[in-house]
Amino acid sequence: MLDLKFIRENPDLVRRAIRDKKAPDHLDELLGLDSRRRAVIGEAEALKHERNVVSQQIADAKKAGREAADAIVAMRAVSERAQSLDIQLREIEEQILHWQLRIPNVPHPDCPVGDESQNREVRSWGRKPALAFTPAPHWELGQKLGIYDGVAGTTVAGSGFFVLRGAGARMQRALINFMIERHVANEYVEHRLPYLVTAKTMQGTGQLPKLAEDMYHIESDDLWLIPTAEVPLTNLRAGSVLPAGSLPLRSVAYTPCFRREAGAAGKDTRGMMRVHQFDKVELVKIVEPETAESELETLTADAEAILQALELPYRVRLLATGDLSFAGAKCYDLEVYATGVDAWLEVSSCSMFTDFQSRRMDLRVRPKDGGKPYHPHTLNGSALALPRTMIAIWENYQTDKGSIRVPEVLIPYMGGLEEIA
């Protein structure tokens, strides 16, 4: 979230961010509450000061063996008044937090202003495959080869779930291993993480309160299924002050991701393109504020390196303000081209969040030379989302015989298998 003081001092900037991100505008309520809060604090603290002084006098009087009944009676009234102001204050602060949690991060000036039509392609890599036959979509390929089973997924879990089998399952596992090992070689520390997290954790990275409808909630234990490894991975040190010199922290984790996809019915739903559960390898960085922008570039490059190694054509798009996530300040989407569905599929979003998330999750770092602890900057990016990456592999590496060649770099991870037939 944004610092209250920052909001107070930059209302125009914040209002523009709200508008550019198409968020509901409750800035005036918030600013009104903020000034009320400060008025109440002033009054309450004056009373508390009086109470403290007089209580001390009462203590001194009693020690000297004198009576202090008058002062006690007087302080009873003061204390009651202070208490009722405290109750008011608590209510005001609850409301402030309520709105504060709903104000989006301010987009970086690099971001094009506007809706998704303003997303700007910043570069592309590779060529669309030139096949001498009509390419099949992945669900046809997978079904014929017996490596993809949509029906079985529906049987056990309902629509939006799928099953991989044999070489299909193995390729998924190979991709996960391949990606993690590449990132570990780039000094990301591998993690295994909880897939269920508390509401507080969801709030820390910004999924709650806004995205409650898009996530699975376990009512009996009030836990939430993670929609991305970003959530647990970024929150690992929430609520703490890191020792000086802790940064940068670079982490990688593979987790399944769970998304209700409420309201997305009928859109890109064939095959594995949009499902309720998918695997993903995620990168998270926690860095010094000054280095955040260059860390975003290297993070994006690390994700791109996977696509390049797999020889999959892709394009990089800088998201416009209206397409940015709630917490994001700047974001590159990586879209891989899949020839069977003839579409650019989003396989990664690489974002920087400035101090928006670290403030929400109360993560700070102690400065080297004393002074106040400060909020580090956080970043994350998928590298990569699995099903869509695999869709691109199946479709782009398909042969006229209906088989799928295994990308060179994956062969060692597939036990030497070169073709799925």
Add this chain to the structure above:
RNA sequence: GGAGAGGUGGCCGAGUCGGCUUAAGGCAGCUGCCUGCUAAGCAGUUAGUGGGGAAACCCGCUCCCGGGUUCGAAUCCCGGCCUCUCCGCCA
């Protein structure tokens, strides 16, 4: 799930019948001073957060969290969370 113990400052650790404890003492750190015997001595200093102020500085809050009792709570009462030990259960 059952029984017990416990949660105090960067760390260890005290806190008596509620007031003189933001908090003793020790360690670590920092700053001076001193010293030829140095894994030494002396003095001072070292939290976070909120409000006010141009600033110096003043004030509030914080002894796991939230309530309560009280003029006043680290200290008493209630609820919650977490940690540890033992038992049970379990992949």
